[in-house]
Amino acid sequence: MKNGTTAAVERLRRDRNAVILAHSYQPPEIQDIADHVGDSLELSRIAAATDASVIILCGVRFMAETAHILAPGKTVILPEPDAGCPLADCIEVPALKTMQEMYPEALTVLYVNSPASVKAESYACCTSANALRVVEAVPSREVIFAPDRNLGTFVSRHTGKRVHIWNGACRSHAAADLREMRARMEEWPDAQLLVHPETPPEAWELADEVLGTGGMIRHVASSSCARFLIGTEEGMVYRLRTLFPDREFMAAGLIYCENMKKITLQKVLRSLETLGPRVEVDPEVRRRAYESVARMTEVSG
Ligand code: CIZ
Secondary structure, three states: OHHHHHHHHHHHHHHHHHEEEEEOOOOOOOHHOOOOEEEEHHHHHHHHHHHEEEEEOOOOOHHHHHHHHOOOEEEEOOOOOOOOOOOHHHOOHHHHHHHHHHHHOOOOOOOOOOOOHHOOOOOOEEEEOOHHHHHHOOOEEEEEEEEEHHHHHHHHHHHHOOOEOEOOOOOOHHOOOOOHHHHHHHHHOEEEEEOOOOOHHHHHOOOOEOOOOOOOOOOOOOOOOOOOEEEEHHHHHHHHHHHHHOOOOEEOOOOOOOOOHHOOOHHHHHHHHHHOOOOOHEEEEHHHHHHHHHHHHHHOO
């Protein structure tokens, strides 16, 4: 039976013509109530195409900003305004411009985990699902890749481009504990280990596949393996268990993002009641960031 909060969210979502989008790292109760659960690429595409008037973005700030860049006519709401991303916050416009002056031949590819103001200074954005394809498609031999150094290293190893890498990291993924990963591998020797490219390259050496969350879902769907160890934020284990109840999943060590867990059902309900807190990107920043974000959505994951 539905509890009172869930029922109230469902009623108000209809009354407000709202769509609830949740990232795969969100808590189970948010994934369960969402209209769509996915990675940044999927959520961006849905935000751009939806005919809902209100987008409730259950994720972190840069995701809500990206939705507003793509859908400026919509009311975009982040139910917890303090849900930020330390990786996104580690890059600012003046420092990027200094790097661009150092490498004048390079076009800038920006991981979507970045502020709107910095996106406005980039050639193209990407997600972990399409980083290799986006970088390959950029019309320059040299690329500045920011802000995640591990994803940048992955891009540098797997594309033909000369890549200048910004020295930032997702602190949750960068702290992945390799000893714990090895212990889980001993516990489930028949399992495949899937790790995210935001984890350190040493983790990739242990893994069967290095994939973003969308890639993990596609990999499991096409694999005959029964068990998987998951080396990304722990919300993804719930997502995979929901999608594939006939398989087994275990976290390959604790990778936990406290910002992703700040959104609760109560906050979603309050957002539907008050139509806030809104995320609005400054119109001039939006205009300059739009093309870069659109280039990301055009490349397959
Ligand atoms: O692209 C995204 O949504 C992030 C932040 C991770 C992933 O691999 O989905």
